[in-house]
Amino acid sequence: MANYFNTLPLREQLNQLGVAEFMDISEFADGVSALKGKKIVIVGCGAQGLNQGLNLRDSGLDVSYALRKEAIEQKRDSWKNATDNHFTVGTYEELIPTADLVSNLTPDKQHSSVIDAVMPLMKQGATLSYSHGFNIVEEGKQIRKDLTVIMIAPKCPGSEVRAEYLRGFGVPTLIAVHPENDPQGKGLAEAKAYCVGTGGHKAGVLRSSFVAEVKSDLMGEQTILCGLLQTGSILSFDKMIEKGIEPGYAAKLVQYGVEVITEALKQGGITAMMDRLSNVAKIKAFEVSEELKTIMRPLFQKHQDDIMSGHFSRTMMEDWANGDKNLLQWRAATGETAFEKTPAGDVKISEQEYFDHAVFMVSYIKAGVELAFETMVEAGIKPESAYYESLHETPLIANTIARKKLFEMNRVISDTAEYGCYLFDHACKPLLADFMKTVDTDIIGRNFNEGKDLAVDNQALIAVNEAIRTHPVEKVGAVLRKAMTAMKAIKTA
């Protein structure tokens, strides 16, 4: 199969990359009616599969689950998830032929084989939906011409999709229709109806394309979710140990610090995160982040270039074919890092301390988020798409690190994200080696403000604030966050 993106002329590549329209809630006035009375069959019942299905059913739609025969016979977790919640469960052969809409919510890696099994069973004129476009765009899977292909991608973990729905809200969602597969012109109406069924329309919906979603998602996954935080966590921890900070304290400062710091990011962007620092610390963080951006920019560009050319997905799929040799080896190495092996100490760290004692981490997160955003936009991805795949994702993954640290975080995220995370991490650490020699405990481990006269030069502060606040990620972020202000704050105490 040929990489779909690479088969397109440049004009069409730019055209599809540039689809990013933030939709008004009034566009969802038809509710779920486009899918009312139709049969929705979800393939796969993991976190996304189950929780999307629960929401769709609670919105009055007819939902059942098609699982592989082995999953049913062996009563695997996916079977238990579906039957414990009293859904109809059947094999592909039993359920797919009855479906008006088949929603493929299996892991990326299985998409190709799942589609091969499902497609011949689908009835004429039915709809196939995805929540990630890798299979279509990178693997270049050709879908039967009578079928409609759509995407509904909630930008949050499955449990949150359910939690937000039950409180009467939703999570931000990307929707798309594949231009090669919309024979009846019903794609958009069904994608919108599905989105309403999951509650996504209440939290802001971005009309995207398969191409834009994949090329930005892969970039976001690798550089932000989760390479950036992995590298930042390890560098911060190792530096503190090198400088004699108590290991239990260092482990806790990093593990929970990323969550506390990015909670400010989630609520008010980079501006809010930087505003949590004192003025002197903010100026210092700004300087450090500028330096980091200069050093890391070529790496971000290489990642984006490899994603655009298809080089990244090709080598990753080679590793899949090779039994995940690289992936498993890298995963094992992550389990062996000192940060991973040091339990968080039983010390009380106040919320403000996580900022004051980790100016480096704040600088590093700022640098990474801005770089990811800038690099994506330079490559032709629209700011709205770039925002969701950079700033928006950071707190979500930080939350996973706070709960599970790196090894488990890597297991929880998709294999695609995990593979990219290691690629980034392994290239980024050597790149920063020289810089890290200049870092001391004033910016990681101890209170930066301690013993300092906290006075700053007016002009210097004004210039720094101006630079932070006028960055394009802040401008688009202000608009998109307004639509999701009601999202629940993650408890950080």
Added chain:
Amino acid sequence: MTDTFVHIAQLNLQYAQQVVLDQLDWQIHRDEFWQIGGKSGSGKSALAKALAGLEKTSGTIRIHFDRESSRPPRVLYVSNWYQFTNLEGDRNFYYQQRYNKQQKNDTLTVYAELTAYANSENLSMENLTPYLDLFGPADLKNTQLIELSSGEHKKLQLIKALWLKPQLLIVDEPYTGLDKASRQKLNDFLDGLAADGVQLVLVTNETDLPRCINRFAEIEDGKLKQVDSAWMLSKDISRTPKELPQFLREEPAFSGDLLVEMENIHIRYGEKQVLSGVDWTVRKGEKWLLQGPNGSGKSTLLSLITGDHPQAYANHIRLFGHRRGSGESIWEIKERIGLISPELHWYFDKTASVWQAIASGFYDSIGLFRHVSYEKQQKIRQLLAFFDLTADKDRLITTLPLGKQRLVLLARTLIKNPPLLILDEPCQGLDQSQTALFNAVVDELCGFGKTLIYVGHYETQLPSCLEKRIVLEKGEVQVIEEINELAY
């Protein structure tokens, strides 16, 4: 003095601009067992927490622990809310999560939780048995914390405290959510503890107390004021009856006769049968009392009516004339129901103001995400006035005393004038005078074609409009009957 156990002098505590405790003095002697009561918002819980070292105060607090005693030299404060975590130490649970089954989303089992507690506190599991008598889930090993009802959580919290036997035990609203039988047992246990050398402070306005309680006090103007008995504690000023706003005097828009029809309901989680063979019909205008011991399935039964339980799709249920699973959304169901429950309160949006909390009732959401029209704002204004909440409208709901929080939630359920009101232990944690006030309002409201399902444990503390009773026991219907005489 050698028999002084606690010595508090010149204690000050302030929340923002509000002085809560002002130069408060308090001595607790070894033979004294205290009840702290009085008006809501007077500072009872603040004092209790300060005594446990959980508040930032100025002044003196000295506790003379008995170094000879085998009881741990500690102060344990049992709060009026419970809290628990999942296996990852995460407290981010969501509303009604306990009904949504997902593999690998586990919390500890009750048994594992108690074992972990025994290890960290050096307690012996062998001594646990008598306390479990108070609690009694049949299946400790397999019941997960998230599956417990609110009453069962309260019991677990109490068991831990009783089992630990600290030298000073402070229990804030000990009877919240407990069924009648457990309440008497708890008093007996507390008497046993007192005889065993545990000093007790109970924060409550109840009069049915352990026999050992022999000192009674309340807080007035930030100072401790002793009174002669539990009956002498100050009551909240009773509300002057007001005329119900016009929009609540209109009959709710529902033309059918049957609101709820349930046939042979069965709900189970794995091996645990929660409801079995339940038949129940609720007709328009009926006023039902739903009762049963903690863990008997009351909240689960109600969650089937409110659209919160996924297993509703596998049972024969008709709501407002429509079969569940026939294409209705849960929001269409919720639109016709006004709900208060301990769970809803527990998961309620902590950042909502009183006004926002009431407004969110129009949309049945936890949190307000939409613009509120002029006509709706007028209704909110009328309800605020009716409940004497106008002055508090911009305050965060969490900063109000519990009694007022419940009135806000009641206002939230009423704002859309729903045909069916479901009040699941709406007075949990309220004292008798607050409860009486709340129930008087419920009686006023129910005169205009509304249908009511009310859950309450104590016969003396119910609205007088109730006319039918359904009692659950271990997931089965034990009684369905007319209520002729409520006052026992």
